[in-house]
Amino acid sequence: MTRKEQKEERRKIILMTALKLFVERGFHETKISDIADAVPMSVGLLFHYFESKEVLLKELVTMGVQYTGHVSKVKARDPSDFFVTFLRQLFEYSTVQPWVFNMFVLMGQARKTGMPEEVRAIAETIHTAEDTSRIIRKGQKEGLFRKGDALQLSITFWAAVQGIMEEMAVNKDYKAPDPEWLVAIILGNNDHKREKK
Amino acid sequence: MTRKEQKEERRKIILMTALKLFVERGFHETKISDIADAVPMSVGLLFHYFESKEVLLKELVTMGVQYTGHVSKVKARDPSDFFVTFLRQLFEYSTVQPWVFNMFVLMGQARKTGMPEEVRAIAETIHTAEDTSRIIRKGQKEGLFRKGDALQLSITFWAAVQGIMEEMAVNKDYKAPDPEWLVAIILGNNDHKREKK
DNA sequence: AGTTTCATTGAATTAATTTTCAACGAACCA
DNA sequence: TGGTTCGTTGAAAATTAATTCAATGAAACT
Numbered sequence: 001m002t003r004k005e006q007k008e009e010r011r012k013i014i015l016m017t018a019l020k021l022f023v024e025r026g027f028h029e030t031k032i033s034d035i036a037d038a039v040p041m042s043v044g045l046l047f048h049y050f051e052s053k054e055v056l057l058k059e060l061v062t063m064g065v066q067y068t069g070h071v072s073k074v075k076a077r078d079p080s081d082f083f084v085t086f087l088r089q090l091f092e093y094s095t096v097q098p099w100v101f102n103m104f105v106l107m108g109q110a111r112k113t114g115m116p117e118e119v120r121a122i123a124e125t126i127h128t129a130e131d132t133s134r135i136i137r138k139g140q141k142e143g144l145f146r147k148g149d150a151l152q153l154s155i156t157f158w159a160a161v162q163g164i165m166e167e168m169a170v171n172k173d174y175k176a177p178d179p180e181w182l183v184a185i186i187l188g189n190n191d192h193k194r195e196k197k
Numbered sequence: 198m199t200r201k202e203q204k205e206e207r208r209k210i211i212l213m214t215a216l217k218l219f220v221e222r223g224f225h226e227t228k229i230s231d232i233a234d235a236v237p238m239s240v241g242l243l244f245h246y247f248e249s250k251e252v253l254l255k256e257l258v259t260m261g262v263q264y265t266g267h268v269s270k271v272k273a274r275d276p277s278d279f280f281v282t283f284l285r286q287l288f289e290y291s292t293v294q295p296w297v298f299n300m301f302v303l304m305g306q307a308r309k310t311g312m313p314e315e316v317r318a319i320a321e322t323i324h325t326a327e328d329t330s331r332i333i334r335k336g337q338k339e340g341l342f343r344k345g346d347a348l349q350l351s352i353t354f355w356a357a358v359q360g361i362m363e364e365m366a367v368n369k370d371y372k373a374p375d376p377e378w379l380v381a382i383i384l385g386n387n388d389h390k391r392e393k394k
Numbered sequence: 395a396g397t398t399t400c401a402t403t404g405a406a407t408t409a410a411t412t413t414t415c416a417a418c419g420a421a422c423c424a
Numbered sequence: 425t426g427g428t429t430c431g432t433t434g435a436a437a438a439t440t441a442a443t444t445c446a447a448t449g450a451a452a453c454t
Contacts, residue, residue, distance in 0.1 A: 003400080003452080010401095026311025028225035032442060042403045047443065112367045114223030114311040146378065156361060156374040160382075163360020164353060170309045177353040181343065184381035185357075200422085200430080207431095229412060239433045244413065 011049050014039055016099055019060055023102045023169050027057060027115055054116055061122045064107040067100075068126050079139030082132075083186065087161065087179035094168055094176060105169050108162040129155040136186060146188030157185050208246050211236055213296055216257055220299045220366050224254060224312055251313055258319045261304040264297075265323050276336030279329075280383065284358065284376035291365055291373060302366050305359040326351040333383060343385030354382050 017038045021030040032053055036043045050056040094101040109115065110123035133154035139145035146153065160182060167174055214235045218227040229250055233240045247253040291298040306312065307320035330351035336342035343350065357379060364371055 007401090024310070026225075028223075029311055029313075031440095041401095043442090044404065044444080045402055048401070051443090053442070109310070112363055113221070113306070114226055116226075148375065148378075152372060152374060153378070155364060155368075155371055156378060159360040159364035160357035160379070161360065163356040163358070163363070166309055166360070167352060167356035171352070174352050175349060177349060178345065181345075181350070181353060181382050182357070184385070185378050188381065204431090228410090240412090241414080241434070242432055245431070248413090250412070 007049070014041075014046065014049055015056070015060055015063070018056055019099060019102045019106060022057065022060070023105045023109070026109075054119070057115070057119055058122060060103075060106060061110050061119055064103045064110075065122060065125055067103060068107065068128065079135050079142065080144045082135055083157070083183045084179045087182060090161075090165075091176035091179065101165070102169070105162075105165045108165065129158050132158070139186070145186050153186050157182070160185055204246075211238075211243065211246055212253070212257055212260070215253055216296060216299045216303060219254065219257070220302045220306070224306075251316070254312070254316055255319060257300070257303060258307050258316050261300045261307075262319060262322055264300060265304065265325065276332050276339065277341045277384075279332055280354070280380045281376045284379060287358075287362075288373035288376065298362070299366070302359075302362045305362065326355050329355070336383070342383050350383050354379070357382055 014035065018030070018035045021034055021038060025034075032046060033043050035056075036046045039046070050059070090101070090104065107123055107126065110119050111126075115123075129151065133151040136145055136154050137150040140147065140150060164177065164182065168176060211232065215227070215232045218231055218235060222231075229243060230240050232253075233243045236243070247256070287298070287301065304320055304323065307316050308323075309317075312320075326348065330348040333342055333347040333351050337344065337347060361374060361379065365373060
């Protein structure tokens with residue numbers, strides 16, 4: 001079993017290395033040999049672990065889909081806190097658990113541009129914006145959130161977050177913003193609901 | 198001269214076609230033959246106009262740099278209005294002047310991921326965030342904007358906008374948000390300054 | 395100790411695209 | 425009209441990166 005575990009371990013290292021490179025430079029800009037060099041291992045060996053570059057990517061995105069499934073369920077207690085808390089955690093991960101951070105960025109990229117069509121299809125099985133639009137609707141009923149199309153609001157919020165995350169991935173000088181800055185997108189002018197500090 | 202004008206015209210068509218495809222599908226995912234088909238013209242002829250795919254991209258990004266130079270100077274009258282007005286115009290362009298819209302998205306992509314290194318270098322000669330951070334600082338002095346590092350605020354704002362724009366580029370169902378939703382990122386809780394409708 | 399399995403390498407092969415090119419014909423010029 | 429230039433094409437060549445593979449040696453198993 002040690003042999004099998006070893007292999008599993010190695011696969012993980014490759015996946016995490018590739019994830020980092022894909023996020024920093026983009027899928028197509030990352031050569032198989034770049035991944036191999038970074039691990040490090042020979043190009044040939046990498047193919048012993050993954051049958052192709054695209055399969056490697058697909059495995060990452062599939063992991064992302066599963067993981068995201070978890071996250072979105074975790075905490076749907078209070079509409080007003082949900083987003084701040086989520087962002088705070090996400091931004092913390094950027095230093096503590098880079099892979100979570102990178103995964104988030106990759107999933108966003110996969111939905112958009114510059115990835116094989118098939119990969120996009122996998123990434124699109126996630127419906128974060130739809131899910132959180134329910135939370136927003138709830139928040140709107142309570143008068144906490146801005147009025148307007150909840151789904152549009154939700155998509156806007158996540159698109160903005162994605163933008164921030166990608167900036168962070170590329171621009172290492174840039175420090176994560178205060179989550180409240182972003183939550184203001186959906187919060188609107190709500191002075192009654194303000195954090196007491 | 199008609200011959201030369203003709204050629205210039207043709208080059209523009211190619212540039213605009215490529216821009217659209219690059220933004221919708223990504224640079225690497227767009228084959229020269231895709232561009233040629235879309236124009237339409239033969240692959241060989243495209244090389245009569247541009248010596249390589251990368252040169253074509255570089256020319257687009259260079260145009261973007263010049264154009265952005267204009268824009269950021271245009272209207273720096275009133276800090277509070279600046280951002281709302283800018284966004285309103287930008288979102289309008291998405292339907293009226295798609296190329297401006299696409300250009301904006303391309304420039305953001307070029308700064309980030311998935312483009313040749315050399316292109317990134319060109320795109321990074323733009324310093325929108327630095328420029329607008331001055332406006333933000335001014336707004337902060339007037340008590341209109343949220344407190345905090347003005348540059349970080351500025352980068353955050355533009356990164357969010359970039360996220361929205363990319364969403365719009367890919368998800369045609371998604372309608373541009375109300376500019377105020379995004380300006381809330383820098384506005385903070387400012388009830389005295391509210392649009393009268 | 396001998397045998398089998400499997401991780402490992404780097405060079406050879408293949409695949410996908412970009413880029414070049416020889417050939418043709420239409421527009422322009424004398 | 426005859427000649428030159430230039431737009432145009434599609435197929436051939438070159439390039440680049442992914443993928444395969446035969447060979448090697450170390451670990452595990454008998």
